[in-house]
Amino acid sequence: MAVLWAVFYLVCKKLFKNMHEVYMRRCLDLALLGAGHVSPNPMVGALLVCEGRIIGEGWHQRWGGPHAEVNCVRSVKQEDRHLIPLSTLYCTLEPCFHFGKTPPCVDLILKEGISKVVIANEDPNPKVAGQSVQKMRAAGIVVETGVLAQEAAFLNRAFFHSIRFKKPYVVLKWAQSADGFLGRQGERTAISGPWTQRLVHRWRSELDAILTGTQTVLTDNPKLDARLYGGKNPLRITFDIEKKISAEYNILDDSAPTWIFGPMREGSFQQTEFIPSDSPVSLEGLLNRLYENNRATLLVEGGAQVLTTFLDSGLWNEIRLIEGSGSLGGGVKAPTLPEGLVLHEQFQVDQDNIRIFLKR
Secondary structure, three states: OHHHHHHHHHHHHHHOOOHHHHHHHHHHHHHHOOOOOOOOOOOOEEEEEEOOEEEEEEEOOOOOOOOHHHHHHHHOOHHHHHHHHHOEEEEEEOOOOOOOOOOOHHHHHHHHOOOEEEEEEOOOOOOOOOHHHHHHHHOOOEEEEOOOHHHHHHHOHHHHHHHHHOOOEEEEEEEEOOOOEEEOOOOOOOOOOHHHHHHHHHHHHHOOEEEOOHHHHHHHOOOOOOOOOOOOOOEEEEEOOOOOOOOOOHHHOOOOOEEEEOOOOOOOOOOEEEEOOOOOOOHHHHHHHHHHOOOOEEEEOOOHHHHHHHHHHOOOOEEEEEEOOOOOOOOEEOOOOOOOOEEEEEEEEOOEEEEEEEOO
């Protein structure tokens, strides 16, 4: 095994100008394992490397739990613990500086005597904001920042956005036919295939809240959960100011945390909160309420009206567009994509074409 690792190390040194990137990519892979479990905190991965050998690795696994650096140090085998002071610690994000749900990770690094730390991004949180880097350097630790900074920043784009703007990161998602329709008027219409539906449920499990409009609830009766992927269910949100949604609709089944903007209903609800509102809810007010409740991301799966309202307001950050292979020949027209979008990614899932756009 040692021989194989040595060969891998030498090959990587030839392929990559900087071995730091090799280890940081592994950290990014580890960080992704926390998707859907750590928000509103960032996804973070960490490695301990000694003389070309990974002796420990970890990631932030759940909100309120040990951070990536702690899990990384804990993963080191007893026979390798004497190597920790000789190792380089790789982190996708600057170690925390303050007491929160857990003690500061920077203090753990100092306690363990780690001699070098390589970081992708400095933490934009004002409670950290470079203070850990300064503390480590003052203690004689060699600190290097900016390794794969762009990739790491994209991974935690929702966290960075919520810290800087004090609002959730908003993802608009819709499926349209090849000729540009969301569905037939007043009729539940399948656009995408079963594998794409599983992908959408994965997206739901990775985001904090999901919003749809009254008409979509009445037409499609969605559950708005992640049952096809098996992850956690997001907070479900809809509007029912005129009390059009009756008790048999899935949104009122109390099976997941739910916000209903509208009058209180009779019955025993444990997870459903009715929020009185006599007029249309402002998007600003909705986003502020989500932020105040530690919801850093919002997935909008509304119909044409809700999607257009978000697009017109500019209160969105990303569009995930699913285009099916079939045509409808008419129906509810899909929203027009705004100008100036950046196509970040495009791929196929069975017969469906998925494009992910970012606001410039």
